[in-house]
Amino acid sequence: xxxxSPHACQTASQVQIRVDGIAVSVPDTLSVAxxxxxxxxxxxxxxxxxxxxxxPLCLMGSCHDCLITVDGQPNRQGCLVPVAEGMQVERxxxxxxx
Amino acid sequence: MIESRHADIAIIGAGPxxxxxxxRLAEAGVHPVLFDLNATPGGQIYRQLGNxxxxxxxxxxxxxxxxxxxxxxxxxxxxxxxxxxxxxxxRKGTGYDxxxxxxxAQSWHAERLILASGAMERGWPFPGWQxxxxxxxxxxxxxxxxxxxxxxVSPVLAGSGPLLYLLAWQYLQAGQPPALVLDLAxxxxxxxxxxxxxxxxxxxxxxxKGVRMIAxxxxxxxxxxxGVDGIQAEGREAVERVRYRHRGHWKTLPxxxxxxxxxxxxxxxxxxxxxxxxxxxxxxxxxxxxxSEVLAVEERLWVAGDGGGIGGAINAExxxxxxxLEVLQSLAGKAxxxxxxxxxxxxxxxxxxxxxxxxxxxxxxxxxxxLEVQPEDTLVCRCESVSRGEVERAITQGAAGPNQLKAFTRxxxxxxxxxxxxxxxxxxxxxxxAQSMDAIGYYHIRPPVHSVTLGELAAQQET
Amino acid sequence: MRQDFLIxxxxxxxxxxxxxxxRAGQRVTVLDExxxxxxxxRGNAGLTWVQGKGIGMPRYAELSLDAVQAWPAFAEELQARxxxxxxxxxxxxxxxxxxxxxxxxxxxxxxTLQTVSPRLAREFEWQYLxxxxxxxxxxxxxxxxxxxxxxxxxxxxxxxYLLRALYAASLxxxxxxxxxxxxxxxxxxxxxxxxxxxxxxxxxxxIVIAAGLGAQTLAPMLGLSGAVRPLRGxxxxxxxxxxxxxxxTPQIRQTASGGYLIGDTHEDAGFDKGVTLNMVNALAAxxxxxxxxxxxxxxxxxxxxxxxxxxDGNPLYEASKACPGxxxxxxxxxxxxxxxxxxxxxxxxxxxxxxxxxxxxxGERFHVPx
Ligand SMILES: Cc1cc2nc3c(=O)[nH]c(=O)nc-3n(C[C@H](O)[C@H](O)[C@H](O)COP(=O)(O)OP(=O)(O)OC[C@H]3O[C@@H](n4cnc5c(N)ncnc54)[C@H](O)[C@@H]3O)c2cc1C
Ligand SMILES: Cc1cc2nc3c(=O)[nH]c(=O)nc-3n(C[C@H](O)[C@H](O)[C@H](O)COP(=O)(O)OP(=O)(O)OC[C@H]3O[C@@H](n4cnc5c(N)ncnc54)[C@H](O)[C@@H]3O)c2cc1C
Ligand code: FES
Numbered sequence: 021x022x023x024x025s026p027h028a029c030q031t032a033s034q035v036q037i038r039v040d041g042i043a044v045s046v047p048d049t050l051s052v053a054x055x056x057x058x059x060x061x062x063x064x065x066x067x068x069x070x071x072x073x074x075x076p077l078c079l080m081g082s083c084h085d086c087l088i089t090v091d092g093q094p095n096r097q098g099c100l101v102p103v104a105e106g107m108q109v110e111r112x113x114x115x116x117x118x
Numbered sequence: 119m120i121e122s123r124h125a126d127i128a129i130i131g132a133g134p135x136x137x138x139x140x141x142r143l144a145e146a147g148v149h150p151v152l153f154d155l156n157a158t159p160g161g162q163i164y165r166q167l168g169n170x171x172x173x174x175x176x177x178x179x180x181x182x183x184x185x186x187x188x189x190x191x192x193x194x195x196x197x198x199x200x201x202x203x204x205x206x207x208x209r210k211g212t213g214y215d216x217x218x219x220x221x222x223a224q225s226w227h228a229e230r231l232i233l234a235s236g237a238m239e240r241g242w243p244f245p246g247w248q249x250x251x252x253x254x255x256x257x258x259x260x261x262x263x264x265x266x267x268x269x270x271v272s273p274v275l276a277g278s279g280p281l282l283y284l285l286a287w288q289y290l291q292a293g294q295p296p297a298l299v300l301d302l303a304x305x306x307x308x309x310x311x312x313x314x315x316x317x318x319x320x321x322x323x324x325x326x327k328g329v330r331m332i333a334x335x336x337x338x339x340x341x342x343x344x345g346v347d348g349i350q351a352e353g354r355e356a357v358e359r360v361r362y363r364h365r366g367h368w369k370t371l372p373x374x375x376x377x378x379x380x381x382x383x384x385x386x387x388x389x390x391x392x393x394x395x396x397x398x399x400x401x402x403x404x405x406x407x408x409x410s411e412v413l414a415v416e417e418r419l420w421v422a423g424d425g426g427g428i429g430g431a432i433n434a435e436x437x438x439x440x441x442x443l444e445v446l447q448s449l450a451g452k453a454x455x456x457x458x459x460x461x462x463x464x465x466x467x468x469x470x471x472x473x474x475x476x477x478x479x480x481x482x483x484x485x486x487x488x489l490e491v492q493p494e495d496t497l498v499c500r501c502e503s504v505s506r507g508e509v510e511r512a513i514t515q516g517a518a519g520p521n522q523l524k525a526f527t528r529x530x531x532x533x534x535x536x537x538x539x540x541x542x543x544x545x546x547x548x549x550x551x552a553q554s555m556d557a558i559g560y561y562h563i564r565p566p567v568h569s570v571t572l573g574e575l576a577a578q579q580e581t
Numbered sequence: 582m583r584q585d586f587l588i589x590x591x592x593x594x595x596x597x598x599x600x601x602x603x604r605a606g607q608r609v610t611v612l613d614e615x616x617x618x619x620x621x622x623r624g625n626a627g628l629t630w631v632q633g634k635g636i637g638m639p640r641y642a643e644l645s646l647d648a649v650q651a652w653p654a655f656a657e658e659l660q661a662r663x664x665x666x667x668x669x670x671x672x673x674x675x676x677x678x679x680x681x682x683x684x685x686x687x688x689x690x691x692x693t694l695q696t697v698s699p700r701l702a703r704e705f706e707w708q709y710l711x712x713x714x715x716x717x718x719x720x721x722x723x724x725x726x727x728x729x730x731x732x733x734x735x736x737x738x739x740x741x742y743l744l745r746a747l748y749a750a751s752l753x754x755x756x757x758x759x760x761x762x763x764x765x766x767x768x769x770x771x772x773x774x775x776x777x778x779x780x781x782x783x784x785x786x787x788i789v790i791a792a793g794l795g796a797q798t799l800a801p802m803l804g805l806s807g808a809v810r811p812l813r814g815x816x817x818x819x820x821x822x823x824x825x826x827x828x829x830t831p832q833i834r835q836t837a838s839g840g841y842l843i844g845d846t847h848e849d850a851g852f853d854k855g856v857t858l859n860m861v862n863a864l865a866a867x868x869x870x871x872x873x874x875x876x877x878x879x880x881x882x883x884x885x886x887x888x889x890x891x892x893d894g895n896p897l898y899e900a901s902k903a904c905p906g907x908x909x910x911x912x913x914x915x916x917x918x919x920x921x922x923x924x925x926x927x928x929x930x931x932x933x934x935x936x937x938x939x940x941x942x943x944g945e946r947f948h949v950p951x
Contacts, residue, residue: 021269515745535881571879573875
């Protein structure tokens with residue numbers, strides 16, 4: 021899991037999003053992937069088509085291991101989508117083939 | 119047919135190179151359109167600098183350096199388009215067609231184009247690198263910049279390159295020192311350095327900075343192991359243990375988070391997608407697009423910044439400005455007397471910087487035979503889960519080049535478009551067939567360079 | 582060592598013939614170009630397909646029928662030899678008609694075919710199904726599709742794995758493979774055939790030109806027809822999606838790995854195998870029209886490839902009169918015909934009876950009388 025540093029500047033506003041249906045509040049500067057890493061960590065992030073567990077590797081748009089469902093749209097690159105108020109995020113921990 | 123929007127000048131990337139190019143053009147009264155993936159300008163190094171989340175004390179002075187550029191960019195008259203993915207690039211007439219997704223798909227035509235799409239971290243396979251709990255040092259740094267996020271557990275850092283030590287140092291400043299730093303650079307590097315005293319001298323500032331960082335880490339009780347030559351991540355659903363080989367012995371350490379870094383290489387997709395010729399640069403251990411002294415690739419195409427070869431943030435900024443000067447000259451249709459001095463100064467500084475960087479290349483060189491000694495089942499292609507053994511089997515079954523290999527194994531066919539495995543595949547082929555990296559070449563890259571949905575494209579077709 | 586056959590071209594046609602000949606005990610050498618050469622075999626749709634073949638030349642439709650009948654045993658054999666799963670399936674296929682006009686024309690063509698060929702009248706099974714009737718074969722089919730012709734003969738495979746299996750099986754049978762060895766010229770010298778390459782001359786008793794578009798220059802050197810021309814097709818592929826029980830169509834099919842392969846266009850673009858923004862957009866729109874659920878699917882790949890087209894679009898199986906022992910093999914359905922190429926065609930080449938067995942496909946039909 022990742023936590024907000026005690027040294028953080030207080031310049032970010034918080035937004036409320038839902039991750040797997042549960043409301044959480046995160047800084048609005050985060051990407052969806054970063055928000056999930058803060059809320060849940062890397063475990064349970066996503067299951068690959070071969071059944072293996074996966075989570076974000078690069079957070080900059082190159083590895084595609086951060087795929088996640090955003091507002092009902094599956095397989096979005098979580099690291100390239102900024103969080104927004106009211107956003108619904110679902111981890112694909114059970115894979116896409118369920 | 120879809121109507122294209124027109125741009126005289128387009129820039130892809132809002133890192134130091136793209137921002138500097140845009141600012142310099144705007145100063146001259148020319149207003150480019152600039153596309154960038156991220157929500158805020160800054161690129162990799164200056165990510166989130168417009169609204170920083172962590173104090174200067176943690177991030178270091180290099181990060182702060184970008185402030186004035188980010189501010190100048192914010193003030194300049196530029197058609198800046200954040201959260202825009204350039205997924206298509208192609209030649210059309212004397213210019214370039216761009217397919218962009220910014221909320222929805224749009225087509226653009228640009229008469230002149232500056233590629234400033236920067237770098238990415240090198241994909242470097244080791245057993246378990248696909249496990250949750252393995253992330254790149256760059257990713258960890260992005261969390262720090264984006265939201266002041268620190269790992270809740272003490273991470274192991276492994277790999278090679280300045281970014282690895284920078285992150286270790288930043289974690290230290292933030293009060294979350296790593297458990298251990300494993301340096302995987304080739305053991306012969308110091309010998310190589312001794313043979314190149316000139317190079318060491320040119321790069322003395324880098325050397326000094328590195329020595330200071332390592333000293334700070336050691337003072338804080340963080341073990342920094344040099345000469346590590348093997349690494350593995352193990353666990354079922356996520357990393358539980360890290361194994362590493364030091365002085366011929368494997369050691370095991372319980373750990374939940376392994377942050378790795380194996381250097382940065384140009385983000386290849388846009389240049390490759392235009393079939394720009396590339397060559398393998400031994401110093402950087404990377405394929406670089408071929409460009410002229412003035413960064414031109416074609417008459418109306420320039421590559422600026424780390425996308426053309428790794429030179430770091432300051433150099434990227436210079437190259438951006440240099441590319442802008444070339445664009446101004448191209449617009450005027452003739453040499454601009456007033457720009458000659460500025461250009462000469464930029465070029466001088468650029469050559470000096472690149473010379474100094476050669477030291478880093480020597481210092482952080484990774485072992486050349488790394489891949490061949492990884493266990494057979496180590497994944498080379500993460501997207502399609504293709505192992506090293508599978509790649510080698512396909513080579514013995516007649517796959518003579520990267521594209522035939524891709525066809526035979528699906529290696530490189532997944533959504534990352536070969537970004538993570540392209541270099542590895544070329545290395546394995548070069549090794550197996552005893553040819554040079556240039557003789558082997560690279561995947562044939564075609565769009566999409568970035569994600570786009572059929573619906574986004576279909577909607578564009580219908581309007 | 583003395584070689585019986587030189588095969589110029591390591592595409593699916595050359596490799597099928599090489600495999601067939603090697604299986605019959607011949608010593609075979611294959612010469613191929615570099616990794617970045619033009620290769621239809623790496624850019625096709627993977628259909629093993631009878632529908633639409635032989636309009637105007639029923640013999641081609643019959644040949645396609647023979648080929649798809651030989652496919653199951655062929656696939657099994659290759660799989661057993663190499664362990665490569667060809668992902669071959671023959672459960673029937675549907676050629677979609679987006680509107681009523683298309684439906685009319687299609688049915689008229691098939692009926693004509695069956696009037697001229699008694700065999701096709703007997704054996705070529707097909708049926709026109711309206712959109713609602715197709716739902717069982719193609720769940721989720723969009724409302725803006727008129728219908729399509731269904732036929733039980735059609736199927737699909739992974740054409741890349743077919744190519745891989747042909748390579749693996751051929752190497753296993755002792756075929757010598759020279760990649761990155763472009764043939765600059767071919768000639769007959771002292772009763773043998775010599776291919777000149779940057780790596781030197783390579784010789785054999787007989788030679789098969791299976792060089793796809795490369796035949797344009799090579800075939801005439803041996804008195805064979807070089808009349809092939811490129812016709813570009815563009816294809817796009819989506820990310821992997823959950824597998825659905827459905828039939829393949831030439832417009833769109835779900836591959837064994839889950840991605841939807843959407844194709845394919847017919848464009849005269851010379852030797853440019855690139856992709857174009859307009860075509861990719863058009864293919865995406867067509868896919869969404871056929872399966873509206875694909876609207877959210879991400880595009881992961883797009884490519885263009887050049888079909889190897891003879892003047893009348895039918896295969897060219899030609900034995901040289903001027904240089905006996907030289908053959909030219911060209912076609913634009915090399916996947917469908919692979920089972921036939923490795924079987925009956927290789928046998929006819931071996932026995933040197935190509936012109937007797939397959940007279941309709943000789944190059945003479947393109948020779949304009951002076
Ligand atoms: C993860 C990471 C972290 C780094 N951290 C540091 C650091 O802390 N200190 C340091 O000195 N150097 C760092 N570097 C090195 C870095 O490459 C240079 O310092 C510098 O950022 C290079 O500047 P640039 O303008 O060339 O490219 P970048 O800063 O990389 O900017 C390129 C921009 O182009 C965008 N882009 C790329 N492709 C597309 C596309 N198809 N469509 C739209 N936009 C696109 C990217 O999103 C990015 O914003 C880092 C590199 C990486 C990869
Ligand atoms: C978009 C598209 C979709 C298609 N869909 C289907 C389908 O669904 N079903 C089907 O059955 N068929 C399909 N086809 C057709 C099929 O792909 C071709 O018929 C088949 O691949 C042709 O194989 P080939 O070996 O003749 O040609 P190629 O694959 O082009 O191979 C020719 C080989 O010869 C080599 N060569 C050329 N010149 C020389 C030289 N001078 N020296 C040495 N080597 C040389 C080349 O390097 C190449 O490897 C499709 C084609 C396209 C383009
Ligand atoms: S984490 Fe690598 S692409 Fe998103």
